[in-house]
Amino acid sequence: MIIQEPVQAAIWHCLNHYDFADAVFLSERLYAEVKSDDSLFLLATAYYRNGQIDHAYQILKDKHGCSPQCRYLFGSCAFDMQKYAEAEAVIMENISSKNNFEEVINIYGDQAAFTLLLIAKIAAKTERRQRAVDALKRALKINPFLWSSFEMLCKLAEKPDPNSIFQLNELDNLTKCHGNNLQYITTPQQILTKSSVNDMNNRMVFTPEDSMLVNANSLCMSGFGLLSAPKVKRLRCRTVDSSAGASPNFGMLFEREEHSTPTTPHPTLTEANEQKSFTKKVRAHVGNLINRNEAILKNIKPVFSQSSNVTNTISITPSTPAPMPTGPNVRRSSRLFTSSYSAVKENNKSPNRNKFATPKSPSRKTKTRLAKCSLNELNTYMDLNTLNRLKKEKSETVTSTDNKNNSAINLNMVNPIQIQKQSAEGLMHLLRDIGRAYLHLSQFNCKSAINEFNNLPSHQFHTTWVYGMLGVAYFEMADYENCVKYFSDIHSKEPCRLNYMDIYSTALWHLQKEVALSSLAQDLVQINKNSPITWVVSGNCFSLHKEHDTAIKFLHRAVQVDPSFPYAYTLLGHEYIMTEELDKAMSCYRNAVRLDPRHYNAWFGIGTIYSKQERFHLAEINYNTALSINNYSSVIMCHIGMVQHAQKKTEKALYSLNMAIKNDPKNALCKFHRGSIYFAIGKYAEALKELEELKEIVPKESLVYYLIGKVYKKLGNTDLALMHFSWATDLDPKGASSQIKEAFDPSIGRSTEMESPASPSAEDGQSESNSVQQQEPLGFASLHEDSDDSL
Template identity: 50%
Template sequence: SFGILPLETPSPGDGSYLQNYTNSSSVIDVPSTGAPSKKTVSRISQAGTKSVFSQSGNSQEVTPILVAQTQSSGPQTSTPPQVLSPTIAALANALPRISSRLFTSDSFATKESSKKLKMKFPPKIPNRKTKSKTNKGRITQPNLNDSLEITKLDSSIISEGKISTVAPQIQAFTLQKAAAEGLMSLLRDMGKGYLALCSYNCKEAINILSHLPSHHYNTGWVLCQIGRAYFELAEYMQAERIFSEVRRIENYRVEGMEIYSTMLWHLQKDVALSVLSKDLTDMDKNSPEAWCAAGNCFSLQREHDIAIKFFQRAIQVDPNYAYAYTLLGHEFVFIEELDKALACFRNAIRVSPRHYNAWYGLGMIYYKQEKFTLAETHFQKALDINPQSSVLLCRIGVVQHALKKSEKALDTLNKAINIDPKNPLCKFHRASVLFANEKYKSALQELEELKQIVPKESLVYFLIGKVGK
């Protein structure tokens, strides 16, 4: 051999090299090639070893390794040197290969070689710099035992790695939990507000929905619920402001616009009602809200026959739309067709038993027919559904006064005024009851306050004149 490595010789970075190196437990004794007497060679990395062949650009020493002779009791004979097998030769040739480009000193190479030999007894803290670049960062089958020992010894680093891996997962879980709790809190608040509105606790509903975050408060659905609450409280100016904001934010919205049209009817704003009905019918001709708005528009113009046709069209579009039956019943009341009005209100109750407007309509018809007991019964049924309505309490007080229950009527009217102190209808009827009971001073005081609220109401001045007589 001229010192050239065989083709199958593993490099120092190969896994078989490390396996053969770590499994070797003894030092190979090599006889000298020059003398017949047996001469043992100490460690391979001994500094006195001479180089047989040097490659250009590499000053590493390559020592030919011979097969050790077996000691026996017989006479010693000199045998020709035998070349090792490729595996053993690879071990011999690979052991002292230290890059001369990095370390040119022979003493430094010897020191590094001795460190490699001592690695078969793993130290407490392994020197990771001696690992080859090809195996850095991964564990292969040949060096699995060394990796297991390193894993046991380097527990502190592993624990830190676990913390760095688990920490983002905990943080993500915390963020998801906080987001879910925030969403559930938002839905809970919105549900509470909607439940209060359906129970006609309108002030509570307004209070709950008004405390929602601004980006949720300024949405069409929330503002529609608040506007409906103001409408039920008969605060039409405030309701008109809220619904105008809804139209500005979501001009495509159809749901809830029937309440907006009725509120405009109460405020006698014919131009705004005409624009609303035109926009809704152009937007969706298959929605009952659009036809209800159109019917309210013609009802405000006193064209009741055309309004009746539009309300009937709303019922054709959606036969289960209770509010269309109610509006149609009111139109029949205006033209004095009370039997048809009764049928419409009863159909509304059939579709929605909690539709208190239909119960109120039935009570009004019975009051016109002077069936005061039936009227009181239906008004009371409507009040059971909506106990916060000052209008219903006022109607009940009027019926009670017609039934000669004056003291009870005054108590009912006082409750209505406590709910809505600025309701002119309640004040007028209370003044009328006081005048009928010959309490002129109290009646005159009530009428003077009412004159400040509705200065252009003729009935107020007429009743003041009757009290003055």
């Protein structure tokens, strides 16, 4: 028969150490010998991890129905290849109803949460939002450690409650979340089968290498009659003709009969020397294990803790081992905390009360007994008697160091499962805090999100992921200075991190920081030319230099690299608007909302196109769609007010602008348009007050002074009117000259008095007609362009 477990262990060893080429080679050899579900899954896994997704897909295509593992992997391959229908059909195979997630959980076991996450991804890609939401919620109920599921729920416009999701209500959740990873033997197939070795592993801290060493020594001693080779489950039988004299092939190397190996003397060593040598090695190895056991227990503490103000230093005295469950699914905690420990009273006079005592060497009597016992008896002796002897011979002290009081901690109260759960609960507490912040950010409640992130512990706050979230929050608030501060820290700490560098480049575009944006673009080109973010940053760089045609080429490259990148389509649409190619811009925006219906920037872009075409009703509809997604955006509210005013809905326009200014009191664009509406409806005093406040915010905008001059002219104050017209000319000689001429020419003035300087057709400062709005100076026009492109 063929024993495939050692080969599988070797393959997993290669995979775990990123030697994918050897893993593929060995997996192919194994699958050629053993056509089983396990070897098929192992070969497909090796292909998948080696980047050969098409290979994994092909070998699983006709054979995936045998095991849930193979079906899940095939579904993952099909999803990566954008074959969504095929992926879902395979995953839901043999399941009565597509919405019966309980059957999915029963069939896929430990993989159920990940399978449900894959189902949700497929449903989201195929525009079945409710199915995706149901699958994500079920996955989080099984495994609350799946942050990506919570993140995806937020992106689907759900409002999941972090306080109810990130909970460990049952202790079984730990096993469901961790699978079999709490075992020390982490290979897919357990190699150790001797009950005595398993029993020893259950009571002492053994690494896989330790257990394999003891098992190997056990097999070596089988020739002396001390231990029979374990019976191995027959995987495949084949006949070997040894009389033919041929060299054994791959299968023959693992041939073994299904009975105990006969006891024959060792060909090179005498029985006494071999037993003495082996006993010495085992005794030394056990001593090392005991020392390492103590060192591990000395430093044991939860990884995540909800309170970190008190630091406990614990020394432990081993006592009689508590009975622990045996079998392949013994948890790591069972192996780490295998004995019940008791605390002894602190001895303040002892100089070594905070140290561990060194274990003494075995006595002569013990050595004699150890040398004479069989290996089976030796295992039991190491398991029970050694620890009992250590309990009698070693005197340890258990102390607790508290910053305020040095009180002893009774370790009898420390349950290893409770410590394990405490660590998991600490992580859940952290996820709840981060989840609340992320939920606020996904709803564009950026101020609340920033407050939640600021309350995180210092070591969690000063991480690039949190900095990225803060950068996005400040960007959505149009606070580009703080946005750039956080993103620049990310780029300096982790230059290879490309996430959100596209947002960073847009913030630099708004601040007109040409040098910083050019440097960022060059860095990303050197780091990764295959990322769409690299080409988006380059496109923003050329856009800032007014080279819009070149920017369009780079943004086209971005969508070629990743056709599912909504923000690249949106920026490309902005550039087409700058070049007056409105049809192409509309196509880009529609692609963006097709990929992400909550991408409010693209809805805003569609509204901008309709506004330019003076189809104000359609513009208002699309602006309102964008506002329904991000109801905190003062820029969207401002543009809604503009198109409402263009439709003679003056009261609604003023209400929209008032709400925009309430959200952002320093929004210069909103205040300018509100002042323009006041001027248009004859409320000159309100218009003058608004524009005087605006002059403090943007003191170098010529259009503000020009409009103030028009207000003073209406009020009959010619001197102040001339003074403000003069200031407008100084700030922008070319742009203001025609406007001033119009203001003092009665024939022109009468035709334009009822026109608002805030007409939506003038929001980009383009000269498409002779109206006052379309002759805005460059400064304020650039502010309007910023408002458009910020979305």
